[in-house]
Amino acid sequence: MFRWFNAPATETQVTHGQRLWLYVFAVITMVLLVTPTLIVVPMSFSDSQYLEFPPETWSTRWYDHYFGSPEWMQATRTSFKAAFLTMLVATPIGVLAAYGLHCSKVRFIRAAFVLMITPMMVPVVLVAIGAFYAYVQLKILYTMTGLVLAHTVLALPLVVIVTGSALKSYDMSQEEAARSLGAPRWKAFLTVTLPQIRFAVVTSALLAFLTSFDEVVVAMFVSGGDNPTLTRNMFNALRDQIDPTIASISTIMILVTTGMMVLAQLFGQQKEPSKPKD
């Protein structure tokens, strides 16, 4: 133990003993980062209104309440449907845009790129009330179409950035080779380029799904009527009181998002796209 204390820890020969504060601090911080989220899981099985930890009596009453409530079930369906459709819309048009922006050399390409990432820079409240106003004019307020289009706008920058960075590390001359052998551009893209950037495309798709699934503020304004999302209902429930049902829903949401990210890791950690050799 003492030997470890006085052993050098870094390139500058500072000892572990001198850096002990850093270790303690880092461990505490990491615990604090993770526990608040994870502690909801056991708490959701508590029988008490006050969600004890550890629960004195275990029960699934909050889950029964959730699965037995037509409103919550309907909201869950809406959220999954919106997230799935957002993924289906945002991924292809985002990948196309990323490809176009990557290959084209027109002069206003920078302006186009800035436009593509504006949804990330504009405060989400403004996106929400802007879309709310536009939807009243277009008569698509409180519809699934409106919700999906707004979520697609929020997801597009992520798709363009993730796919774009994969394209940057991809060697375009492979596609040129295919084209010089007679393949039309779309065919060269589909059969040569796309298979090599597929992991980035899958990651973008999952991110698009999650963007929609977790989104609160835009959903507050443009989803409603018969189509409120899960997050909208959760938010409204939170403003009133601490409803223990939310703990069970939170647990389910943690499972969904973690499952998604594990999927992304599984896909994303396979072969990297081939890099240009120079």
Added chain:
Amino acid sequence: MVAARINETGLRRDERLEQLKLFGLGLPAMLLILVILVIPVGWLFYVSFIGADGTFSLENYERMLKRKSYARIFQTTFEISFLTTGLCILIGYPLAYFISGLPTRIANLCLITVLLPFWTSLLVRTYAWLVLLQKRGLVNDWGISLGLWDEPIKMVHNMTGTLIGMVHIMLPFLILPVYGAMRAIDRDLMKAAANLGASPKRAFWTVLFPLTLPGLFAGSLMVFILCLGFFVTPAVLGGGKVIMVSMQIVSNIELFVNWGAASALGVVLLVSTMVILWIASRFLNLEKMTGGGH
């Protein structure tokens, strides 16, 4: 000779057409962003200059200057944003430094503790803090049973709760870029500094720290900008006592249906965000941060 020139212009025209076609691939995405985001936000700009009587007026902006409540909202917003950014730096930087010094495999394991909250729904995390910090919540229970304090402390529905929640939510946005910057540094530089006689402290402050500044700056900027427009966490954990700009925008519309007032606030929020981004872009390469450009 003439034929060759005609050929040349033809080729050039083809090339330009090809470039435009490629650019056209981005059109669906750009059109969507234009129709759903840019045009409506442009309309909000316009509405912010229309008074209650339907003509051009600056009354929406005058109200912001005159009423004390608006000044307090802006003050709260900036206060929370600065405090959250500061706390994130104080907590996140040492953690990023710690993780970056570990062997890759252990570092990746530690990074999961940063990534797990990062991908967990914002609403779920906010709810978790609400449950933990409430009067009969876990933190109060443990604090009292450990004898740290006697009475349940009010930690939620106020500034404290808001800050705790915001810092927890923003930390990954700071840690990840700083970690990235630290990983990219050649640690032999530190060895060289030590060899040349620098104390560990001096080597850190004169060699490592300056090299992490771009990452730290990018992360802090991200956190600050996100804080300025934040809504969910202060709305839930602030319990109506902490009012930030975005919350006032929402209640202007939901409660008072006053589009003029809401738009004017939105314009100020957007312009402050853009000014900060613009100033920042003069110091660092924003396109590099987002992976854009050529």
